[in-house]
Amino acid sequence: MTLLEPRGNLLEARGVTKVFGSLTALSNADLAVRQGEFHGLIGPNGSGKSTLLKCIAGAEIATQGSIMLGGQDITHAAVPERARAGLSLKFQITAVLPELSVYDNVLLALQAHESMPRLMLSRSRQVLDERVMHLLSRFQLDARRDELAGVLSHGQQQWLEIAMALACAPKLLLLDEPTAGMSPQERRATGELLMPIKQNCSLLIVEHDLDFIKDICDSLTVLDQGQVLASGPTQQVQNSERVRDAYLSHA
């Protein structure tokens, strides 16, 4: 049932269990994301998908099991170590830096690996200027570069976040409900903005909007009550009886 290929897996979570007090949020869950794959993580509310994402991101530490990213064990790694291993994420609630300009938000994301002396001398600003502007124009934010990030529309803040997440040149990007609160047009645009990153980056998406997921994901993992119900190519999982049952009975 679980699709675990020995070769080409960028992210490999095995037997991940997370217990909060007496509640087992996640029980022995496996998840594999291949290189360059867009992978959807779905399931009813309380199925443990956010918990699994947090364990991968480092916001929570798994009680049991292991998480490997590009061959490196990140199960217990601190958050900045995970980022250096090639992980990036976009939060569920937009978490841009509201009191900094749009430009500075992206620059911050880009210069995360600069040394302190270089930052002090502000060398990074000139060097990275072109890349900042490139990212901004890709997400149609270049005209608003001097405005505070806090005044952008909701959809634009989401795009800014994705731009920041991509600025770190990640191997794996985690997106927690990227289209939450977006209009249908913004959703479609978001999907189109995400497609080009496939060449360099894998994607793991938690999303309620199944149409969005079906449109952009190559494969799906379905969680229910903390366990993996199904995992595999999108078409196959979509047609599975068990998945339909779970969704109909819990959603």
Added chain:
Amino acid sequence: MLPLFLDDFWVLFTTRVLILGLMALSFDLVWGYAGILSFGQALFFGVAGYCTALLATKLEITSVFVLLPAAALVGLVVSFVVAAIVLLGKRPPSVVFVALGTLTGSYVVERLARGWSYVGGQNGISSLPRLTAASYEISEGPVFYYMALVLLVLVYVGLRVLVRSQLGLVLAGIRQRENRIAFLGYTTQNYRGFVFCLAGFVSGLAGALYAFHEGFVGPGQLGPVLSTQVVLYALFGGVGTLIGPVIGTGLIDLLGFYFSHIWNTGWPIILGLLLLVIVMFRPTGLIGFFVSDRERIGSFGRASRARIPPARREAPERTAP
């Protein structure tokens, strides 16, 4: 230029304000820029004061070129030790934990100093020799005033450049959303630790200046009372501006002096009420009357020299490229 117009008393008074202002500046750096609520600035101030006082009395070193760098170094080392304990864990500590940690450190060291006869116990070390530059004795008065002023200005300018650099941008990010910054790959504790040690360096410098200006160092220069006083100076003037705390120090000391003359027993009440009013209604301090929030955060260099193509200027919000 002030000493030309002021009598001796006011020269001493303003020198003291400059030195305490330097210390308030160090608190502003940690709280206003790195979000570390340090109730231990007096710890670095006092330990540096004690160490240089010992150098001067036991080893008869009085050269300003040895003692001031030594004081700053002591402040740096002590703050590094404190940072290693309360700041530099694997995961970022909470504000309250750091506040209590630094407060405890300040308290413990004050108690130690009070009980340790080698450093004079309750009485501290008094009648310190004067600082010297080669064969010249720097006595309290105009010369000391100018020395303190120059150091304050140098430190202010240096820190101002620092907080407007890209490092300052990282600090601004950490203050707004530490989590987000960590997820970008910044080890936020290291940035905090760096700023904390820098502030310790400045505090140490101020500590030695103070000790030799007063000709005395005592347990009071180490403890939570002075640590808290500096917090109030900074909050009153306005944190996150560097200049605010210096203004706050001057104003509070001036008001304190004035009120203690007209109502000796009651002036702490007036001062307390005034502070309360400011902190409640102007969380950004007095400077908040003159400087907007956006100016306070400031800019970190020009956005970009690249021109925006005209076609893009009116970019419709919802269309994909």
